[in-house]
Amino acid sequence: MKPILTVMLAMLSISLFAQDKEDKFPASATELYLDVPVVTPGSNNEPPSDAIVLFDGKNLSKWKKETKDSLPGWKIENGELVVVPKKGGIATKQSFGDIQLHIEWMSPVMKGETGQGYANSGIFFMGKYELQVLNSHGNETYSNGQAGSIYKQYAPLVNASRPPGTWQEYDVIFTAPKFSEKGTLVSPARITVFHNGVLIQNNVSIWGNTSFKGLPKYTKHDEKLPLALQDHTDPVRYRNIWVREL
Amino acid sequence: MKPILTVMLAMLSISLFAQDKEDKFPASATELYLDVPVVTPGSNNEPPSDAIVLFDGKNLSKWKKETKDSLPGWKIENGELVVVPKKGGIATKQSFGDIQLHIEWMSPVMKGETGQGYANSGIFFMGKYELQVLNSHGNETYSNGQAGSIYKQYAPLVNASRPPGTWQEYDVIFTAPKFSEKGTLVSPARITVFHNGVLIQNNVSIWGNTSFKGLPKYTKHDEKLPLALQDHTDPVRYRNIWVREL
Amino acid sequence: MKPILTVMLAMLSISLFAQDKEDKFPASATELYLDVPVVTPGSNNEPPSDAIVLFDGKNLSKWKKETKDSLPGWKIENGELVVVPKKGGIATKQSFGDIQLHIEWMSPVMKGETGQGYANSGIFFMGKYELQVLNSHGNETYSNGQAGSIYKQYAPLVNASRPPGTWQEYDVIFTAPKFSEKGTLVSPARITVFHNGVLIQNNVSIWGNTSFKGLPKYTKHDEKLPLALQDHTDPVRYRNIWVREL
């Protein structure tokens, strides 16, 4: 072989060897290219672009009475959704499984009310799993029944309540339970809740359908079900309600 | 027995029986009384009362250089913390395990930069697990390297980026990994991230220490370690940084 | 009222009061009555009564070629299922989601083979997520490629391998991944594995489809898919294969 060729090949082989060693772990080998949808986040407390807005102050077109297919009996005042006591709970027309939920609520100032009697309402995921709404600012009750509790199951990690007459917010990640064809539970519902920006439920496993008496338990149900708001006979207010399907 | 007595006892026994049946499931049997600490949530984007404020615009007293115990080389401008390129990463003096983190950041407007070169920085939980900071508004790169990714592991569920020159926020729940005495991994680190209020990482299990080349892996470390911010040579800005220990 | 009646009523009221206090927490209030199916467990290494037996030594009626709908090319010897190299992988005709799997396998004694070349096969859950089968008794290879690894992802916690020529067993709990309608991952596949009775994978979250080169990733697929066994050109043997749907 001609000397010059030999040298060139030697250089090439050195560079190949160097490359070999380096190429065992090229940075590109652990890069992933996936389709990540673009979402425009909200500004000034507005929902992100991929949210399903359930209540924006204008009407109740996304809602119905919880127990039957008729108009919800609650009212809108100043763009706020107000529980009308004894009219019954309301539920979304649309069904949901795993969601991110943003919801704001306000306890009215109520004289002479205490414990479970002070601004009681609730957010029922899939109509079955309750995140408690209650005035818990300076108002004692059992821990797994206060604001932010998973009712009769988990007390909130901390009490981050604002006073009655003040707007509060819940930001929630809800994961639906998974049932087998036979009806047994494969994985429980799970929930993470921020109350006014403070983490109060950290991915806890829900025990079963919210139960006032006796232990909760799971009964197989659809993969998606309506979100419901409870009428517990107190004029609690809601606003700015939206979900994102996960 | 006198008739009237018989009747009264019969009535009592009926009521006792009714009570018996009902008392099998008194509502009180599933009430829990726990000690739930009271926290005052923040208003107008301020931290809650139990937060450890890491940066509020005034000074860097909670921070040090990442690699040694000396002053961090970054600067404060208009109450904002600015990466000074080539000065190295910075880390908290305090160590943390499981935390809720709030942090705001802004990509500068940079001409001619693309991909990983456009406003690159990062939040390293325990100094080891990176949540990527990058301009990903109209700037393409590999999915598991874009803003909100767990670097070289998880792409974000969606891209909720705001444009350069705009403040953005991450709200994070970080769970530290758990190691056995022998050094094996008992449970991985987990992370949930909201980007500008949009859920982008949903309780994912981190694969191991962030690795630029090759697979990540776990090496046993302390239960608490400092939080670090990366100097990737771009003048990214940070503000309003606080954590709550969980 | 007659004195005797008064006394009796007083006694009753005392007992009612006592009962009241005690009945706040009757034991019955936390008893649950559910429908728990009865299963007859196996004796002498036989499957339980609710198992779907995939191979019991007699025939391959539950199996097909992995890549098309034709007869599997593997053979049965002494009631054992033997990989016939180059005939291709085999898959169950039935599709599965969440399962408990029991499977036994044996590495042949092979002269001159090492690393990934010694008795390589694999169990692919849903045809996509591989639990490695390999001789790892005194045979070195990369940790996330040895027997009991989730291939190219998780090394086993310990190496509980038996020597070639000896039967080994895997007992597995596999949870299928869950995808949203949009195709994003809601929850990853998870797996727990006992190797010869020793826990080697503890409910780990699978990163995505098993990938020989580059990072694994998830692509939305059916909720149930066939279980597959790999032909990696080595005459590995299998026996006593059954699953229980969870």
Place this chain on the structure above:
Amino acid sequence: MKPILTVMLAMLSISLFAQDKEDKFPASATELYLDVPVVTPGSNNEPPSDAIVLFDGKNLSKWKKETKDSLPGWKIENGELVVVPKKGGIATKQSFGDIQLHIEWMSPVMKGETGQGYANSGIFFMGKYELQVLNSHGNETYSNGQAGSIYKQYAPLVNASRPPGTWQEYDVIFTAPKFSEKGTLVSPARITVFHNGVLIQNNVSIWGNTSFKGLPKYTKHDEKLPLALQDHTDPVRYRNIWVREL
């Protein structure tokens, strides 16, 4: 350049280019080398080499009375550990956190006993979280109190009980709960149970300390605590008890 050289360099450059493209994802980039301890699995129902044997039929040297630091009052008959009613529970001298447990037990044949009265005992992880031991073969009781239940919490997925007078086995993965310094629960205890080889508890999150009356709840405790066996006044038998620390 000489033609032959030109050709050779052209070929080299082609091969380099091909390699370049291919080397983006060399298989080696996703190989992990970790220290995986070798464990010799047991044969014929014997414990693996890294197990801590708690009872092998010979003596009770690993056990003490549950409530105080004195000799356990139970007896050994034919190499079997027998509950001596009214002698009180027993506990290991050693404390444990996350473990794999293997334990075998047998219900005596008892005439005239039913429900919770038929061969009641229990395995208390960390002395606090009970996996129920009971004859549940043809013996009705509340579901979350039958054999294999997490007592007063989770019913088993199926009833895989063998008859009284027959040996049964539990294979368990127990994960200890994690508490914050403040005493709040960071992650609950979790448990997976196989009963006679059949999965009956699938990584469920324990609600808190086992409670006979009222809801269970968590109280911060040490990271490791003794394993206890319950004396519920029935002469239940145990054998072949071992754990592996995870």
